Amino acid sequence: MQKTCAIKITDLRFGWRKNLPEVLHIPEFEVDRGERIFLRGASGSGKSTLLALIAGVSLPSSGDVEVLGNTINRINGSGRDHFRSDHIGFVFQMFNLIPYLSVLENVALPCHFSRSRKQKATASGISLHDEATRLLQHLDMAHADLLHRPVTELSVGQQQRVATARALIGAPEIIIADEPTSALDSEMRETFIRLLFQECDATGSTLLFVSHDKQLESLFERHVTLEEINTARQGVN
Amino acid sequence: MATLYLAIKSLLNRRFTVGLTLLSIALSVSLLLGVERLRVESHNSFANTISGTNLIVGARSGAINLLLYSVFRIGDATNNISWKSYQKFADHPMVKWTIPISLGDSHKGYRVMGTNQDYFRHYSYADKRPLALAEGLPFEHVYQAVLGHEVAKKLNYTLGQKIIIAHGAGKTSFTMHDDKPFEIVGILKPTGTPVDRTVHIPLEGIEAIHANWVGGREVAGLKISADEALEKELTPKSITGFLVGLKSIIATFRVQREVNDYRKEPLLAILPGVALQQLWDLMSVAENALFVVTILVVSIGLIGMLTVMLAGLNERRREMAILRSVGARPGHILLLITGESFLLSLIGITLGLLLLYTSLFFAQPIMESQYGLHLQISLPSLREYLILGLVGTSGLIIGLIPGYRAYRYSLTDGMNIRL
Numbered sequence: 001m002q003k004t005c006a007i008k009i010t011d012l013r014f015g016w017r018k019n020l021p022e023v024l025h026i027p028e029f030e031v032d033r034g035e036r037i038f039l040r041g042a043s044g045s046g047k048s049t050l051l052a053l054i055a056g057v058s059l060p061s062s063g064d065v066e067v068l069g070n071t072i073n074r075i076n077g078s079g080r081d082h083f084r085s086d087h088i089g090f091v092f093q094m095f096n097l098i099p100y101l102s103v104l105e106n107v108a109l110p111c112h113f114s115r116s117r118k119q120k121a122t123a124s125g126i127s128l129h130d131e132a133t134r135l136l137q138h139l140d141m142a143h144a145d146l147l148h149r150p151v152t153e154l155s156v157g158q159q160q161r162v163a164t165a166r167a168l169i170g171a172p173e174i175i176i177a178d179e180p181t182s183a184l185d186s187e188m189r190e191t192f193i194r195l196l197f198q199e200c201d202a203t204g205s206t207l208l209f210v211s212h213d214k215q216l217e218s219l220f221e222r223h224v225t226l227e228e229i230n231t232a233r234q235g236v237n
Numbered sequence: 238m239a240t241l242y243l244a245i246k247s248l249l250n251r252r253f254t255v256g257l258t259l260l261s262i263a264l265s266v267s268l269l270l271g272v273e274r275l276r277v278e279s280h281n282s283f284a285n286t287i288s289g290t291n292l293i294v295g296a297r298s299g300a301i302n303l304l305l306y307s308v309f310r311i312g313d314a315t316n317n318i319s320w321k322s323y324q325k326f327a328d329h330p331m332v333k334w335t336i337p338i339s340l341g342d343s344h345k346g347y348r349v350m351g352t353n354q355d356y357f358r359h360y361s362y363a364d365k366r367p368l369a370l371a372e373g374l375p376f377e378h379v380y381q382a383v384l385g386h387e388v389a390k391k392l393n394y395t396l397g398q399k400i401i402i403a404h405g406a407g408k409t410s411f412t413m414h415d416d417k418p419f420e421i422v423g424i425l426k427p428t429g430t431p432v433d434r435t436v437h438i439p440l441e442g443i444e445a446i447h448a449n450w451v452g453g454r455e456v457a458g459l460k461i462s463a464d465e466a467l468e469k470e471l472t473p474k475s476i477t478g479f480l481v482g483l484k485s486i487i488a489t490f491r492v493q494r495e496v497n498d499y500r501k502e503p504l505l506a507i508l509p510g511v512a513l514q515q516l517w518d519l520m521s522v523a524e525n526a527l528f529v530v531t532i533l534v535v536s537i538g539l540i541g542m543l544t545v546m547l548a549g550l551n552e553r554r555r556e557m558a559i560l561r562s563v564g565a566r567p568g569h570i571l572l573l574i575t576g577e578s579f580l581l582s583l584i585g586i587t588l589g590l591l592l593l594y595t596s597l598f599f600a601q602p603i604m605e606s607q608y609g610l611h612l613q614i615s616l617p618s619l620r621e622y623l624i625l626g627l628v629g630t631s632g633l634i635i636g637l638i639p640g641y642r643a644y645r646y647s648l649t650d651g652m653n654i655r656l
Contacts, residue, residue: 057561078566078568081564081566081567082566084564085563085564085565085566086564090562090563092559092562095555096559097559098243098556098559098560099250099556100246100247100249100250101243101246105246109560109563110563110564112239112564113239113563113564113565113566113569114564117564166563
């Protein structure tokens with residue numbers, strides 16, 4: 001079987017409504033498996049919209065979005081939901097955690113919605129709890145003192161690391177990180193990104209990292225700006 | 238199941254508002270069940286007031302009126318019936334026993350009933366339970382009285398004490414039969430029926446205290462002492478009515494027709510069971526109104542829950558988005574939010590039951606002693622289970638409202654976190 005791309009977009013067009021100008025027109029965009037890519041775009045340039053299209057939360061007006069060889073816009077709603085929970089892990093800007101769950105419960109959460117991620121997480125015969133602890137350990141978050149604190153009492157940096165462990169559990173093929181560092185101070189940012197790289201390498205996940213912060217660009221092997229790939233009229237929103 | 242676990246955790250996270258919601262549901266459920274219990278128990282106790290009596294006979298009036306004054310000691314007879322008519326039916330071949338009753342006097346607000354010893358032999362209540370004496374014996378002499386349980390207890394009477402009977406049934410009477418006191422010779426055990434509130438004296442006693450009375454008035458200047466009265470003929474000329482026990486229940490309608498068709502005097506015979514049912518039906522309006530009110534109270538409890546759930550929903554949109562991003566499908570969101578409401582109503586129902594039994598436990602002795610109403614502490618009846626099921630189902634249906642809204646949110650918001 002020919003090795004498929006992690007993400008392959010062909011001639012994608014997207015507008016919020018028919019009579020409004022389109023926000024995105026991406027003739028071609030590819031991300032290889034295992035790649036770590038930095039996607040830069042100003043606020044409001046349509047980054048989150050593109051991520052929603054890749055995740056299959058939104059559907060393109062025309063064109064195809066292929067993720068791991070599956071044309072995601074041709075799958076039905078529930079199929080897309082399943083596909084997303086099985087293959088994509090997310091880290092958002094901030095307040096990523098469910099306030100009423102413990103640190104470990106937050107990390108293990110995706111495995112309750114995806115059987116394949118649960119299987120992968122517990123493949124080596126360890127419990128979900130142990131796997132979550134292992135991931136947190138890698139992210140330097142496994143101190144007993146931190147594990148038993150309510151997640152709302154963790155610092156933003158700590159919360160982001162918990163969110164990262166959650167995105168990584170069950171080794172999804174793709175990690176989408178949407179401005180995960182914008183709430184962190186500058187020293188924390190680099191540390192956080194290096195940890196993220198290290199873990200993506202360990203699981204072999206493709207990393208799509210989205211940010212407006214040009215300074216982080218140099219850390220990535222590949223970086224693109226949304227303006228480069230999006231040929232829709234700029235500055236419409 | 239993960240979603241159930243999430244629902245429980247999320248509810249625990251909002252302990253305070255959730256606790257208040259639970260309290261209102263629990264209170265309303267226990268109120269609903271409490272009213273239902275009271276209704277059933279009072280109906281039972283009502284139906285239990287008289288048993289074993291096949292017919293009640295009085296002067297012709299209405300069935301309910303006759304029942305009210307002869308059994309419940311409420312209201313007055315429109316007319317008396319003659320002793321001769323009574324004797325005629327007492328000697329009827331189908332009749333096993335009769336209990337003559339004569340009403341019209343009172344003692345400190347309690348009705349005085351003239352009767353004979355057959356009353357203690359044949360009268361029964363509830364499930365054919367006969368009357369029993371707690372102390373003393375039935376009356377044997379003209380100036381002796383047997384008190385109902387409540388009369389003795391409330392007025393603190395003991396055997397051997399003398400009581401004065403007042404003329405008329407009102408609580409305050411201006412004419413006293415104070416020349417002829419009655420000695421208390423017996424006190425009945427509690428029955429939970431109007432018997433508890435009755436002073437029983439012999440028919441002859443009724444005659445004796447009215448010896449100097451003509452046409453319902455005390456004859457001015459005519460004094461007849463207690464002992465003098467004993468010399469007189471004390472067989473009554475008329476009584477208020479009588480209770481009939483038949484040899485065979487099959488004869489009931491025949492004897493009833495004979496009484497009603499009696500030519501010499503306009504009489505009325507009623508079947509106590511039928512009249513009780515008619516009376517109860519009359520009261521069912523109030524009973525239904527009470528039931529409707531408690532249903533409304535439960536609705537308010539559930540609407541309170543709806544308010545809490547809906548108000549919390551907007552600030553939980555972030556939570557929904559996070560759940561969506563970790564793989565929860567819109568269906569899970571619907572299940573989570575609806576499940577929370579359903580869980581709340583289930584816990585509310587359970588707490589309500591707990592509250593009901595706790596209050597029953599404490600209310601039982603009070604209701605028994607104050608109102609003669611015996612509340613049974615038993616498992617919920619089928620009807621109560623149905624009511625609870627209905628409350629639970631309503632909770633589920635109401636939970637679908639915020640559930641559906643959250644579902645819509647999760648479809649439109651997707652994973653976009655909105656503040």
